Amino acid sequence: MSLLELKNVSKIYGELHALDQANLTVEKGEWIAIMGPSGSGKSTMMNIISCMDRPTSGQVIFDGKDITKESRRKLTEFHRDKIGLVFQQFHLINYLTAVENVMVAQYYHSMPDEKEALEALERVGLKERARHLPSQLSGGEQQRVCIARALINSPELILADEPTGNLDEANENIVLDIFRQLHKEGTSLVVVTHDPEVGEVAQRIVRLDHGKIVSDRKNEHFTE
Amino acid sequence: MFFRMIRGTFVRQWKKMLMIALTVALGASIATAMLNVMLDVGDKINEELKTYGSNITVVPQSQAVMNKLYDVEEGDAGEEYIAEEKLGELMTIFWANNITDFAPVTDTTVTLNGEEVSLSGTWFDHHLEFVKKGTTYQRDTGIINLRSWWDIHDGNWLDEQKPGSEAGAMVGAELAKKQKIAAGDTITVKGEHSTETLKVTGIFESGDEADEGIYTTLPVVQRLTDSQGLFKKAEVSAITSPEDELAIKAARNPSLLSGDEYDLWYCTAYVSSICFQIQEAIPEASAQAVRQIADSEGKILEKTQLLMSLITLMSLLGATLGISNLVTSGVMERSAELALLKAVGATNGQVTRLVLTEVLMTSAVGAAAGYFLGYAFAQIIGQTVFSSSVEMSGMVAFVVAVLIISVTLLGSLPAVRMLLRLRPSEVLHGGH
Numbered sequence: 167m168s169l170l171e172l173k174n175v176s177k178i179y180g181e182l183h184a185l186d187q188a189n190l191t192v193e194k195g196e197w198i199a200i201m202g203p204s205g206s207g208k209s210t211m212m213n214i215i216s217c218m219d220r221p222t223s224g225q226v227i228f229d230g231k232d233i234t235k236e237s238r239r240k241l242t243e244f245h246r247d248k249i250g251l252v253f254q255q256f257h258l259i260n261y262l263t264a265v266e267n268v269m270v271a272q273y274y275h276s277m278p279d280e281k282e283a284l285e286a287l288e289r290v291g292l293k294e295r296a297r298h299l300p301s302q303l304s305g306g307e308q309q310r311v312c313i314a315r316a317l318i319n320s321p322e323l324i325l326a327d328e329p330t331g332n333l334d335e336a337n338e339n340i341v342l343d344i345f346r347q348l349h350k351e352g353t354s355l356v357v358v359t360h361d362p363e364v365g366e367v368a369q370r371i372v373r374l375d376h377g378k379i380v381s382d383r384k385n386e387h388f389t390e
Numbered sequence: 391m392f393f394r395m396i397r398g399t400f401v402r403q404w405k406k407m408l409m410i411a412l413t414v415a416l417g418a419s420i421a422t423a424m425l426n427v428m429l430d431v432g433d434k435i436n437e438e439l440k441t442y443g444s445n446i447t448v449v450p451q452s453q454a455v456m457n458k459l460y461d462v463e464e465g466d467a468g469e470e471y472i473a474e475e476k477l478g479e480l481m482t483i484f485w486a487n488n489i490t491d492f493a494p495v496t497d498t499t500v501t502l503n504g505e506e507v508s509l510s511g512t513w514f515d516h517h518l519e520f521v522k523k524g525t526t527y528q529r530d531t532g533i534i535n536l537r538s539w540w541d542i543h544d545g546n547w548l549d550e551q552k553p554g555s556e557a558g559a560m561v562g563a564e565l566a567k568k569q570k571i572a573a574g575d576t577i578t579v580k581g582e583h584s585t586e587t588l589k590v591t592g593i594f595e596s597g598d599e600a601d602e603g604i605y606t607t608l609p610v611v612q613r614l615t616d617s618q619g620l621f622k623k624a625e626v627s628a629i630t631s632p633e634d635e636l637a638i639k640a641a642r643n644p645s646l647l648s649g650d651e652y653d654l655w656y657c658t659a660y661v662s663s664i665c666f667q668i669q670e671a672i673p674e675a676s677a678q679a680v681r682q683i684a685d686s687e688g689k690i691l692e693k694t695q696l697l698m699s700l701i702t703l704m705s706l707l708g709a710t711l712g713i714s715n716l717v718t719s720g721v722m723e724r725s726a727e728l729a730l731l732k733a734v735g736a737t738n739g740q741v742t743r744l745v746l747t748e749v750l751m752t753s754a755v756g757a758a759a760g761y762f763l764g765y766a767f768a769q770i771i772g773q774t775v776f777s778s779s780v781e782m783s784g785m786v787a788f789v790v791a792v793l794i795i796s797v798t799l800l801g802s803l804p805a806v807r808m809l810l811r812l813r814p815s816e817v818l819h820g821g822h
Contacts, residue, residue, distance in 0.1 A: 213815035218733065239737060246735025253818055257730045261398035266391070273391040274735040315734065 167230050169194045169322060169354050170215060175224030177210050177377075184210040185221070186377035192323070197345070197355040199368035199385075207377040208358045209327065215356060216325050217245035229322065246275055250316030254328035256308040258300040264311045265296040268318050275319040286314040290344055306337025313344055317353075324348060326357045330364050342367055392744065399748050403720055407752045410716045414756030415763060417709025418794050422764025424698040424705075425786045427771050431694055446626040446665055448472070448492075448677045471496075471620035472675050474608070478520025479671035480626065481527035484656070485664045488629045491535040494621030496611045500579040500604075503569055508603035509579060511611025511621075514550040533605070536625055537596065545573025545592030548607070556609055559588035562601035566593045579604070581614030626668070626677070630661040632691055637662050641679075706797050713801030717749055721805040728809060729817035738810050745809060746802060753798040761790060 170192040177185040185207045192198055202208050213219035214226060217233065220241075226234050233244055258267045268283040287293050290310035300308055309329060316324055326345075330338040342364065345355055349369070357368060365371050369388045373381040400407055450470035472494075480492055493513040500509045513532035520527045534547055544566075548558040561571050571577060575590045588606055595601060612618045631637075637660040640647055644666055647655055655663050665677035721728065731741050765782055772780035 209815075216733075216815075218813070218815040242732070242735065242737050251733055255818070257726060257733075257818055259395070259398070259727055259730065261402050262394065266394060269391055270395075270731070271734040274731065274740065278391045319735075 168192060168227075169196070169229060170356075171225070171227040172211075172214070173225040173227065175211075175214060175221040175226065177207075177214065177219070178222045183377045185214070187224070188374075188377070188379050190372060190379065190382070192354060192356060194322075195349070195352045195354055197349045197369040197388075198357070199365035199371045200356060200358045200374060201360060201362070201365045201371060202374035203360060205376075206374040208360070208374055210377070211374065212325055212327050212356070212358045215323075216249050216251060217241040247319070248322045250319065250321035250324045252309070252312050252316050252324065252326035252329045254331040256300070256305075256312045256332075258308055258311055258315075260300050263297050263299055264292060264303065264307075264314075267300070267311055268315045271315045271318050283314075283318060286318045287311070289317065289347075290314045291340075304337070306333050306340055309333060309337065309341055310344065313341070317348070321353075323354045323356060326355065328359055328361075329357060330359070330361060338364070392747075395744060396748050396751070399724075400752075403723070406716055406720050406723075407748070410713060410749065410752045411756035411759070413709050413712035413716065414753045414794060414798065415760035417705050417712075417797060418757045418760025418790055419763035419767055420705035421702045421793055422761050422786060422790050423767035423771060424702040425789060426764070426768040426780050426782055428695050428698045428702075429783050429786065430768075430772070430780045431691065431698070445630065445661060445680050446628055446668070446677055447680055448624040448626060448668060448672070448675045449622070451674050451676045471617055471622060472624070472672065474619050474621050475520075476672045476675070477621075477624060478518060478522070478527060480668060481518075481520055481529060482522055483664075483667040483671050485628065485659055485667060486527075488659050488664065490627045490629060491531050492624055492626040493531060493533045493536055494608055494624045496608065496615060496617065496620070496622045498581060498611055498615050500581045500614060502565075502577060502579050502604070505569070507565060507579075508599075509581075509611060509614070510600075510603060510605050511608040511614075512605060513608060514548045514605075516550055533625075536627055537594075539596070541595040543593045543595055545590065548591045548605075550607060555591075556607050557586065557588050558591045559604050559606040559610075560592045560594050561590050562603050563593055563595040564601040565603065566590075577604075579614070581611075583616040584613050586610050586614060624675075628661065628664050629659060630664060631659045633660060633662075636660075640666075706793060709794075710797045710801040713749070713753075713798055714804050717745070717802045717805040718808060721745060721808055725812060725817050729812055729814040732812065733814040733818055741812075742806050742809055745805065746799070749798055749802050750795070753794055757791065757794040760794075761787060764790070 168191045170190070172188055172190040175185055175188045176183060188207070188211065200208050200211060210219070214221050221234065224234070225232055228244070228248060233241065236244065259270065262270065265280060265283045265287060268286055269278040269280065272278045272283060284293055284296055287296050290313050292307060292310050292314065295303060295307055300311070303311065309332070330341055333341065345357070346367070349355055355368075357364065359365050366385065366387060368385055370382070370384050372379060450472050452470050474494055477492065477494055480486065480489055493516070495510055495512045497508060497510045499506055515530050515532045515534050517530050518528060532550065543563055548560050549555055559577065561577070565571070571590055571593070573590055573592050576587060577590060578585060578587045588610065608621060612620065636651060636655055640655045640660065641662040644652065644655070656666075661679040665679060668677035669675060728741055728745070731744070768780040768782070772778055
C-alpha cells in the first residue's frame, strides 16, 4: 500500500487552475523532489499533501485512507500525527529557544519532553545550540531546528518547501545530508524545490508546469 | 510550554499589552466609580434633599382626617393641637437617628401696622430635653436647618438659646420692604388673645409665601392664640430609603404585610415606616410624608442613576472597541507565529485559548488597577458633589469583574474570528 496517493486532484482559484488533474503516488520510504518554475503549482500541491488545504476536486488518500472529505479538525489531527513540515523561511518562534521551538510541536501533539527534543536537535547536530534563540543562530542552524521540529513527533512523511532556498552552499549540503540520513532511516520525504541541485539528489523527480505534472521519473543518478 | 509562550508574548508585545491593560483600567475605573456612586447616591441625594426642607409633617389625628376628606396636602387649618412636650418622643423611636431635624409650627394671623399678616411660631435652634423611662434624650433642633435655603438679607438668624431672645422675630423680605422694617427694629403684632412686641433679628428671603410673613418663637404665638404648651403641626426632616414595592404596599396599609415583610419594612428607613413609628410614639398625631419631596427624591435618583448607567455603558463600549482594535492588530502582527502553531498541529480552539488567556490575564491586571483607580474617582465624586465619602460595595467588585470579562471576550471576538480564518497554507507558504 502506498503512503500517499493523489487521484485527479485539481485546485481552482476562479479562472486559475493552480493544480490540474494531478496524479501522484508516494511509496513508504521514498524521497521525491517536486520541481517546477514559480507558479507551477508546487506549493499548492504541498498544501494539499500536508492537509492544510483541500482540493477542488479529486481524492487524497493517505495510508489507505481517503482524507479528502474529512473535517478541518480531523485534518489538523491527521496532519499533526502523520506529517512533519520544513519551511523555506524556517518559521521559528523568535522568543523561544531552539529546544523550546522543537517542544512546541510536541506540546500540540502530546506532551513536551525536553530530553526527546534535545535528541532531535542532536540528530541535526545542534545539541550545543539548544538554548540559543533563533536570532542567535545562523540560517542553516535555524533550518536544522526546523527539521528537528518536523522530526520530533516521528511523522510518516517529511514535507519540505524550498528547504535550502535561504541557505548558502555549505548549509545546503548540511541539510541535504540530513535528508539522506533520514531517507536511510526509512523516512518518506517530499521536497518541493526549484533548485536543480536539490532536486537531483532525490530518488524520484516530479516536474510541474502550469498545474500539470509534466514528468515523473526515477533519478538515475540517485545514490544512497 | 503554554505559559512560556504567554510569557514570550508579554515580553515581546509589552507595549500592546500595556495599552490593553490601560484601556481596561480606564473602563473598569469608570464602571467602578459610577456603580459605587450609583449604589450610594440614594442616601447622598436623600441627604442633599434634606437641606431643602422637611419630608414628614405631623398633624393632629383629627386634622389629618379632615385633610384627607378635603384632599389638602398639609394640615394648617382648624383648631386642633398636639402637646409640645410630646415632640420629645421623636427622639425615642427606632429610626430616631435618621431624623435630622424637627420643629413644631403654629401659624396664626395677626395685625401689624393695620395690615393682616401671617405669623408662624416655631423653634429656631431649640434645646430639647426629654426624659423617658429614666433615660434623658436631648438635642438642638429647629428651622435653622429646616430652612437652610433662607437668604438672610439683614441681621441674623434668631438665636433662641440667647437670653431674652423669646421676643425675637424674623421678617420676610416682601413684608419688610412693604412696611420698611429692618433688623433691629421693634414691631408690635396684635392677635386674638394678646398683643406682643417683638424685636426683629433678621430679614429673610425664602422665595415663597413665607416672604410675606413673620417667624417668631413658639411661646409668642402660643400666647397670641391662647394655646400654651401646644402646637398645630410639626415639620420633620428624616433620611429615608427610596420607596420600593414593599414601601408602597405598606403605605397603603401596614396590616396587610406578612410577618417577615412587616419586620423588613419596620427595620428599613422608608418614609412610611418612620411615619408609622412617629404615630406609635405620639398616638394623637398623624405623620404624613410630604409627597412632593418624596417624589422628587425618586425622580432625581432615577435620572441620576440613568445618567451613571449611560456613562458606565459608554465607557465599557469604548473599552470594548479599544480592546477589539488592539487584540486584532496584535493577532495580525503575530499571524505568522499563530499560523505556525496551526501548522505544527494546534487546533483552532488551542490557538484561540492561547490568545484569549493572554488578553484575559492582561485585562485582569488592568481591571485590578482600574478598580483602585475607580475607588479614587468615586471618592473624588463623593467629596466634590456630596461632600462625603462614597462607600465601596463588594458587589460592585464582582459586577465589574463580570463586566470586564464580558467586555474583554466581546472585544476579542473580531480577533478570534480572524484567528479561525487564519490559513497556515497562505501565511507560511505565500501564494500558490
